[in-house]
Amino acid sequence: MAPVHDELQRTLNPTCTGASVIAMQYKTGVVVMTDRVVSYGKMARYKNVSRQYKVNDNVLVTFGGDHADFQWLQNVIERQVLLWKRFDQDIGPKALHGYLTSLLYARRCKMNPLWNTLVVAGVEEEEKNNKETSTPFIGIITQKGCAYQVKHVATGLGAFLLNQAVEDEFRKKGDELTRQEAEAVLKKALELTLYHDCVADNDFEIGRVDANEGVVLGKEQTIIGDWSIAETNCQYE
């Protein structure tokens, strides 16, 4: 028998949501791009909101989906980081990815999911204090707790539109991509979401985690796209 106040005990629908996340690995790190709008259904309700959370110098967590759930999760991650600090450890991206996977899966099993798709990006230090052995890491965790590691990823509607485009570019140079080339691919991908996703926005930020620089959060940028298509005859007859 269902509990009396079912709605009070679980998230039934996301309300304030974030759209796509696009992330890509390059030679010495990872670049992640998100836009800066909170959507309320199909309305662009709150602007200038960042969806990228810097955990520590090696890990960046970004999300798509419900903002309220992520604000709760951000606090949980912060507590976990402090727990590790008590043992003098900096949590790495793989460890955080594993922790979040368990968390999201456990919530899903209780039929009270965190309505988020998380992308954990970072640089994994294989040997402590030896930058030569650092490897870039991108891990994705879906809402149901399905998690895997990737070299490039697009979430939300971006998954339908962009994965092929990003993969094509990635296959050309693979691990040898420079940061500028990776960012150029991400910008082209954002242009595509602008054209075809109702809840995408022009203002975006590209954050990165680099083996040499640590986490560098992005500055707000705008992209407009090419609208010369509108000059052609767009009447339906």
Next chain:
Amino acid sequence: MDTMREEKRNAIPAIGYYPQEEISTGTTLIAMEYNGGVVVGTDSRTSAGSFITSRATNKITPITDNLVVCRSGSAADTQAIADIAKYYIETFSMMENENVTIYRATQIFRQFLYNYRDSLSASVLVAGYDDKLGGQLYALPIGGFVTRQRSTASGSGSTFVQGFLDSKWRPDLTLEECKAIVKQAVGLAVFRDGSSGGVVRVATIDKTGTKLELFRPDKPGFPSVAPPKGHLSFPDHIEQSV
């Protein structure tokens, strides 16, 4: 089309919240009468749920040289109605050897929207100029109600700018003032409404005919909105970009 059904709210985990909006129509249409004609402005986005199927649509459909119809709602329904109504209007004007008045053309649209109201999801703005009554704007929302208005907005984006339009309207606005208001209203609606976007198309219908203008976001002249600077997104002890 079953309009007695409760509003469906589907949550699809991969895509997110996916409200099935049957009544609210994904578009922004703004129109204003002025002395000598009518100015209409629209966005250019056609969406299916969260996906934009066409980003540069032309929602201003010419019916005659002095009459346009702005379409919102189901794209297929409005295209079919516009085609059929255009046929009727052309036939009448040929048989009677004079132009059909805007009022009569509106009634032709209304016949279809009203008689087939349970099968259609169409809401239009009919705007035109004739010598009898000058510039006229008629709103035909879903269901087939007809009302002549001096200034009106239609579509899902209209809710965001109704207040703006109300505050800007004055009697005896000039053509340039009307165009500026209509353009700005579309820009404001596009800024907030996810179902509206793309380019802004503005048409002026007067005695000499219809003049269509295009404002692209990547060219100057686009009615962009400058949002205020943001605050911090996370608690202030977290490192974050400003």
